[in-house]
Amino acid sequence: MTETDLTHRYRLHVVHDGPRQAPPLLLIHGSGASSGSWNPVVPALAAHHHVIRVDLPGCGQSPPPPSYRVPAQAARVAALLDGLGLRRVTAVGHSSGGYVATALAEQRPDLVASLALISTGPSIDALLPQPLILRALLAPPLGPLLWPRRSDAMTRRGISATCARPVDIPDEVIAELRGTTYRAMRSVSRENRAYLAERSVPSRLAVLTVPVLVLFGTADPRWDPASAHQYDAVPGARVELLPGVGHMPMFEDPETTSRLLLGFATTQPRDLDA
Numbered sequence: 001m002t003e004t005d006l007t008h009r010y011r012l013h014v015v016h017d018g019p020r021q022a023p024p025l026l027l028i029h030g031s032g033a034s035s036g037s038w039n040p041v042v043p044a045l046a047a048h049h050h051v052i053r054v055d056l057p058g059c060g061q062s063p064p065p066p067s068y069r070v071p072a073q074a075a076r077v078a079a080l081l082d083g084l085g086l087r088r089v090t091a092v093g094h095s096s097g098g099y100v101a102t103a104l105a106e107q108r109p110d111l112v113a114s115l116a117l118i119s120t121g122p123s124i125d126a127l128l129p130q131p132l133i134l135r136a137l138l139a140p141p142l143g144p145l146l147w148p149r150r151s152d153a154m155t156r157r158g159i160s161a162t163c164a165r166p167v168d169i170p171d172e173v174i175a176e177l178r179g180t181t182y183r184a185m186r187s188v189s190r191e192n193r194a195y196l197a198e199r200s201v202p203s204r205l206a207v208l209t210v211p212v213l214v215l216f217g218t219a220d221p222r223w224d225p226a227s228a229h230q231y232d233a234v235p236g237a238r239v240e241l242l243p244g245v246g247h248m249p250m251f252e253d254p255e256t257t258s259r260l261l262l263g264f265a266t267t268q269p270r271d272l273d274a
Contacts, residue, residue: 056100109209217245
């Protein structure tokens with residue numbers, strides 16, 4: 001199969017919001033999620049940016065790939081941006097989507113003008129014991145049995161378990177998650193750990209010249225909130241802690257999340273000839 005065939009077969013689902021002539025803002029969701037996970041912040045962002053939301057391979061409406069390796073996922077996002085003729089985007093990743101965004105900046109610095117990471121664990125040692133419902137859904141022996149039979153209510157409980165504040169998850173967002181298979185979730189989790197084991201995110205960013213914003217909830221139950229300060233090792237990185245927020249700032253505090261992203265994106269210089 002040729003590279004062209006592979007690109008066509010594994011094309012990513014993409015959603016556009018805002019004026020196409022505005023500065024591009026790329027949003028990359030976390031493990032097993034979809035483009036809908038950004039819904040609460042899109043209206044504010046799209047008022048000033050061309051917002052591009054992708055469904056990563058095997059998630060949402062994107063077909064499963066031959067490999068879930070983080071660099072391979074980043075390469076597919078790069079192919080998408082190339083196909084759209086976009087350059088110098090602000091790339092925003094939530095949770096493990098931050099690994100894909102980081103790998104994109106590593107592979108294609110010509111595509112990434114600035115990088116924002118939301119609730120992105122910096123290293124394996126920062127991972128906390130996961131909420132019980134997530135362990136039941138995602139790990140053997142119960143995971144393979146429960147995941148295909150999970151109800152919408154169970155999916156909502158799983159998302160809520162990562163939050164420190166009450167959140168309202170719309171039906172359409174839950175519907176987008178139904179197609180993510182157990183195999184996809186386990187594969188993504190395994191490859192995320194491999195990416196971190198090879199090298200921490202701060203050490204990867206420290207050798208890049210891209211401006212970095214890090215948003216982290218002080219009540220994140222998935223990653224040690226104190227680990228956000230590992231990003232202080234990245235020259236020039238700006239670290240913002242969100243008081244009383246868990247792992248899902250887009251749902252728990254969309255106003256602050258939007259404001260910080262907009263403030264960061266609009267201060268970054270861009271090559272207008274790109």
